[in-house]
Amino acid sequence: MLSCIDIIFKLTLFFSVFFSRNMISGILCIIITALSRDVHSLTPAQRDVIETMLQTDNSNPPFYHTGNQTEIRLSIYMTEMRFLDRTEADFTFYYYQVWDDPRLKYPFANDTAWGIKHYHVVRRKYFDNIWLAESYIENELRSRVHDSTMSNRFVWLLSNGTLVYSMRITAGLACDLQGVLFPNALFVCRLKFRIHSYTEDKVSLVWDTNLRPTVPVDFDNEEVSLDAWEATQCTQDNSAVIDSSCLELKVNIKVSFASNVVRIFMPSIFIVVVGWLSFWIERSEVSARIKLGTLSMLAMITEQVGTKFFLPVNFKVRSFEVWYIMSLVFVVAAMFEYTFVHAVDVFQTKMKRKEEQMKLRRKGSNVTMETNVDSRTSSTNNLEMNAIDLVDTANGKTSNMNENVDVINDFSFGVRFIMKISTGRVEKYFRIMYAVAYIVVQILFWTICLNYEELSK
Structure with missing residues (x-):
């Protein structure tokens, strides 16, 4: 015992x-x-x-x-x-x-x-x-x-x-x-x-x-x-x-990295939202839109570089990089949209000026031709010309409309297509598309990242 x-x-x-x-x-x-x-x-x-x-x-x-x-x-x-x-x-x-x-x-x-x-x-x-x-x-x-x-x-x-x-x-x-x-x-x-x-x-x-x-x-x-x-x-x-x-x-x-989630994700979300707010500034305010877009882009890059200081040196292209690349793409898209709209507005303005100049030239050539007409034109011809003007007026067509069609036809197909773009409508649609696309990407990102885990090799 x-x-x-x-x-x-x-x-x-x-x-x-x-x-x-x-x-x-x-x-x-x-x-x-x-x-x-x-x-x-x-x-x-x-x-x-x-x-x-x-x-x-x-x-x-x-x-x-x-x-x-x-x-x-x-x-x-x-x-x-x-x-x-x-x-x-x-x-x-x-x-x-x-x-x-x-x-x-x-x-x-x-x-x-x-x-x-x-x-x-x-x-x-x-x-x-x-x-x-x-x-x-x-x-x-x-x-x-x-x-x-x-x-x-x-x-x-x-x-x-x-x-x-x-x-x-x-x-x-x-x-x-x-x-x-x-x-x-x-x-x-x-x-x-x-x-x-x-x-x-x-x-x-x-x-x-x-x-x-x-x-x-x-x-x-x-x-x-x-x-x-x-x-x-x-x-x-x-x-x-x-x-x-x-x-x-x-x-x-x-x-x-749960303690750093707020510091990583929230600033970048706010930066993307600021980029979206630029759509509500008038297109004529070039300085304001450019400054806001540039500030958003620099803030996103600074946030990405600053966050890497507490991550491993060998941190490769993973969900962290995907998040910042996605956010940067949205900020750049806002800049690209305004650049496109502004370029179209400037182009359309130039084309309208050119169109007016062509109208003035044609009117000047018509006046010259009328002064050179034989003064001995018969009264019968005058009556016929008046009759033609009456017919055109009755049909709802004027000589100015014919001149407009001729001027537009002088332009190439690409110019005619750009002249038909409504920049105001582009702005309106892009505001909606930008917000909807960002929400969809957010849903996809968090759905994939919260349900995916790469196995160690």
Whole structure:
């Protein structure tokens, strides 16, 4: 029967595994919980034997002695994650490496009587006498092994020669932007572990199947959340000169830009509305319309450039860019509409002046011809001419109308088409079309962006 002290001790260790974020080692807790009442199962004499064995130089890799591939089993217990500046992330975790070295098997142990409870903590002065796994984080920007209150590097030696090498590390990584569900973004941070000193046929890295990697924590920032994580082999990896073993822990982080939505979207909406208000200014007010359109365009460009300061450097053409390009198109369309209407008005004015000049020239030529007519024209001809004028008047046609038709026919087809354009009607229709088109685009943009999420590659 277990005593009350043993039960309390085991329960304390059990809860420390699941609820403690700063435990010394997950593996050590699991090992101790599996022990019997006699935690200190090794006698002082036995520990002296192990200490004597550790004084021997066994710093060569195990495959030098066995001739077989040395397999290093990795595991991670994440304790803290911090997302920095929307481009980098810091990860603090316990890093476990487990491998077998038959040379370090207890001299007094046998395969049946000794188990996992007979572990021995290797003192730091013996680290140089044993071979320790030389894996590292390949894609780190910065990293450090914690040293509070001493260097957080621990080595446990089991009776069958199994070594457990643990470190507490903080590593900084650059995260790649994989997809955008604006105002959210999906970033992928990859921890790549490699052992570069030996080829894969000598030393290989594998994820531990018994003590699997664990990422139980989340971010303290409400705008950042853990989306998913996966422990895999390195894919499409050609960074190493030699064919060395590599593992990868991929962590997907979802970042929300909700706090910046008002600063991003509302100003650009107001700028587009200001561009629409320019349609209500008279076409003759050239200075006012040009100034308002130019101001709207400069404000949109300034807003787009200013917003990029708090976005990642590798922020590609995503919904953010689509939003600003769409808004800029509407502002430019307002400028284009006024330029078109103003150009048509100026052209029509010029054509009307030219038309009046042609009328005056024709009237002048008619007067000249009448003065040259023979003064001896008979009264009969005068009566006939009067009769023609009466007929034209009765039919509702005058000589001026005939002259107008002749003048218009002198122009080309394009000129006649432009002269028929009613700029006032164009202004009226464009006011309605501009507002309706912007509302439709808004509906499409938010419908697509709020229901679309690009999967990470």
